[in-house]
Amino acid sequence: MSIIDRSKLTSLIHQKEGHLTRELLLSPGGFGLGKVPDKNLPDAVTQMVCGFCGTGCNLNIHLKDGEGVCITPTTEYPVNLGMACPKGWEALSVLKSPDRAVSPLVKKSPSHWEPVDWDTALSLFTRKFKGIQQQYGPESVAFLSTGQMVTEEMAFLGALAKFGMGMIHGDGNTRQCMASAVTAYKQSFGFDAPPFTYQDLEESDVLVFVGANPCIAHPIMWERVMRNPHQPEIIVVDPRKTETAMQATQHLQIYPKSDLPLFYGIARILIEKDYLDKEYIQEHTEDFEAFAAHVKDYSIERVVTETGLSQAAIEHFAELIHSGKRVSFWWTMGVNQSYQGVRTAQSLINLALMTGNIGRPGTGPNSITGQCNAMGSRLFSNTTNLLGGHDFLDAEDRAKVAETLSIPVDRIPSENSWPYHKIIEGILSGKIKGLWVICTNPAHSWINQGQVRDILDRLDFLVVQDMYHTTETARHADLILPAAGWGEKEGTFINAERRIGRVKRVTRAPGQALSDFSIFKLIAQYWGCSEMFSEWKSPEDVFQIMKQLTVGQPCDISGIENYAAIEEQGGIQWPFPESETEPPDQQRRLFADGQFFHKNGRARFIFSDPTKMPEPPNEQYPFILLTGRGTASQWHTQTRTKNSDVLRKLYPERIYVEINPQDASHHSIKPNEWIFVESQRGRLRARAFVTQSVQPGQLFIPMHYEPTNQLTDAVFDPHSSQPSYKCCAVRILKN
Numbered sequence: 001m002s003i004i005d006r007s008k009l010t011s012l013i014h015q016k017e018g019h020l021t022r023e024l025l026l027s028p029g030g031f032g033l034g035k036v037p038d039k040n041l042p043d044a045v046t047q048m049v050c051g052f053c054g055t056g057c058n059l060n061i062h063l064k065d066g067e068g069v070c071i072t073p074t075t076e077y078p079v080n081l082g083m084a085c086p087k088g089w090e091a092l093s094v095l096k097s098p099d100r101a102v103s104p105l106v107k108k109s110p111s112h113w114e115p116v117d118w119d120t121a122l123s124l125f126t127r128k129f130k131g132i133q134q135q136y137g138p139e140s141v142a143f144l145s146t147g148q149m150v151t152e153e154m155a156f157l158g159a160l161a162k163f164g165m166g167m168i169h170g171d172g173n174t175r176q177c178m179a180s181a182v183t184a185y186k187q188s189f190g191f192d193a194p195p196f197t198y199q200d201l202e203e204s205d206v207l208v209f210v211g212a213n214p215c216i217a218h219p220i221m222w223e224r225v226m227r228n229p230h231q232p233e234i235i236v237v238d239p240r241k242t243e244t245a246m247q248a249t250q251h252l253q254i255y256p257k258s259d260l261p262l263f264y265g266i267a268r269i270l271i272e273k274d275y276l277d278k279e280y281i282q283e284h285t286e287d288f289e290a291f292a293a294h295v296k297d298y299s300i301e302r303v304v305t306e307t308g309l310s311q312a313a314i315e316h317f318a319e320l321i322h323s324g325k326r327v328s329f330w331w332t333m334g335v336n337q338s339y340q341g342v343r344t345a346q347s348l349i350n351l352a353l354m355t356g357n358i359g360r361p362g363t364g365p366n367s368i369t370g371q372c373n374a375m376g377s378r379l380f381s382n383t384t385n386l387l388g389g390h391d392f393l394d395a396e397d398r399a400k401v402a403e404t405l406s407i408p409v410d411r412i413p414s415e416n417s418w419p420y421h422k423i424i425e426g427i428l429s430g431k432i433k434g435l436w437v438i439c440t441n442p443a444h445s446w447i448n449q450g451q452v453r454d455i456l457d458r459l460d461f462l463v464v465q466d467m468y469h470t471t472e473t474a475r476h477a478d479l480i481l482p483a484a485g486w487g488e489k490e491g492t493f494i495n496a497e498r499r500i501g502r503v504k505r506v507t508r509a510p511g512q513a514l515s516d517f518s519i520f521k522l523i524a525q526y527w528g529c530s531e532m533f534s535e536w537k538s539p540e541d542v543f544q545i546m547k548q549l550t551v552g553q554p555c556d557i558s559g560i561e562n563y564a565a566i567e568e569q570g571g572i573q574w575p576f577p578e579s580e581t582e583p584p585d586q587q588r589r590l591f592a593d594g595q596f597f598h599k600n601g602r603a604r605f606i607f608s609d610p611t612k613m614p615e616p617p618n619e620q621y622p623f624i625l626l627t628g629r630g631t632a633s634q635w636h637t638q639t640r641t642k643n644s645d646v647l648r649k650l651y652p653e654r655i656y657v658e659i660n661p662q663d664a665s666h667h668s669i670k671p672n673e674w675i676f677v678e679s680q681r682g683r684l685r686a687r688a689f690v691t692q693s694v695q696p697g698q699l700f701i702p703m704h705y706e707p708t709n710q711l712t713d714a715v716f717d718p719h720s721s722q723p724s725y726k727c728c729a730v731r732i733l734k735n
């Protein structure tokens, strides 16, 4: 029997989605759309932030009859300055695809799902998950969410799942991309605080990119580098000769995973040559002496041996860091997705601290985020942090959040969630019986894919809430809830430089699909905890609650009046507390005053010895497999980008493997020949792309293709629990 009658449900959906529609079409200025266009004025335009990567470009959405019909980049926005990559230009077209989920679907057999109405779907959702919790305890149901939803929805999901439904365990796909940077910043600075602003890309005279390929992964950031008027040195540290490495003034083509000894060796050279900012170290940091003692072990001979670089190249790198007046260090997945990602990120933070390259224009140890709202997830998803960058383990923080939300403090778990891989392991061990997957696709993207697919099938009940009913994960679902996507709902994203930007509803979601916000609201009703969320009426109401949650935090945004203020200012970077009386500058960086977030105000030098590669190449599996982005036109598991006719033309349709000519010749492999690549966990068939981009003994396969993670090894950073996607042992076999 349903908990809510159908007329009430219809009314609720009508209130939420119908109301939005009416606002969108009828109300001038409703939901930030500006003036609703007369249908005779097809050139009406509104603006919003792109929904793909963490760069956070702003886009003009051109409207006809109130509906977004095409996109151009916004010229005056401080992020992208009139530029957009192919994904941004195509952001609307990926919404119109035949595999959109248009109604809730219930599994009837392993390959057959039947459409049902929302009442049936949510009654089933509630009955199944409540039943599991009654039998096995509240922690037996968990959720996996995303860095792709708007922040208000993340906050709603995290609060609903943990405070309303009693779950303890929930993590996000940001664990796959940003967890190492998060942990590194937290330990070193006292808070997860990327210090930079994009203007730094134009103000540096030495830019160091580590495990980052912005030419294709963050092309608009790379455009900002190209605008740099200082003729900067551009140093790329990467085992592959990537598109970015080809543009560098120095490419340090290291042996995979030898970046940590390289940066310790560089630190030793800087210390030996007295290339230090001693005053900065003295005034603003701690543990430098211990760090200096630690790096004594990293002699130039050792670093040459471990990295494969020449002594001259290593010394030249150290000299460039010393001679630069504004040196910036930028990293992304090549660092984070590693069994020692946290310490590698911290080795870059250490270089910035010891040379005083932080808090000034053009400097910083700067982690570039992957997803459009990774930063929103880091602060507000209620997974690794309690809402607003608080700590589940801290009684004062729990009391503060409970008071702000007017909920009993005992509704807030006093323990941390398991990280993503522990949730997966929890399914295997039978501790997790029910899983709710929202806007992410672990059956494609999680490491050692074969294992995770098997594990998902062991669940008593799997719910997938997504725009598409055809994702690899949805194929395992017992219940699919159809969700609206970017462009079909309201909210905010926070980009890599901490800038909050607006997302708007400029088109209707298809069929019965609802915004995630409305789905959460309905689930609260069905679960019987809607009272707790009576103030969470609209995304902007939730934004006001989020503001209150951040008061006194490093990420304080209490000074942002409302959505309109975000738009007027061209996005607003956190922090922006209520005490700020002037409008914020458009380019703001952290730590200009040398004050960090640890209690003593100092940044910490953190270090430890490198660990051995978990699965080095061996006789049976003699190659190291590297994975990463393929092109600027592909996004993650391609659920969206494969739905654009334009984007599909811009990348190779079929999976390929990069192989060095020397290895190809040795194995008599011709260009474009189909070969097998095999690890201990699986085998795939790929076209050989014979190229000097990879070194002998190494292979590269883009992560976007479905079979890639059949090969990867489930190994994790011990501090961040981030998966180590970037190296495992494989072999090649002729077709």
Ligand code: SF4
Residues within 6 Å of the ligand: 050, 051, 052, 053, 054, 055, 056, 057, 080, 083, 084, 085, 086, 087, 088, 089, 218, 219, 220, 221
């Ligand atoms: Fe969108 Fe990122 Fe491309 Fe900018 S660079 S248009 S944010 S995908």
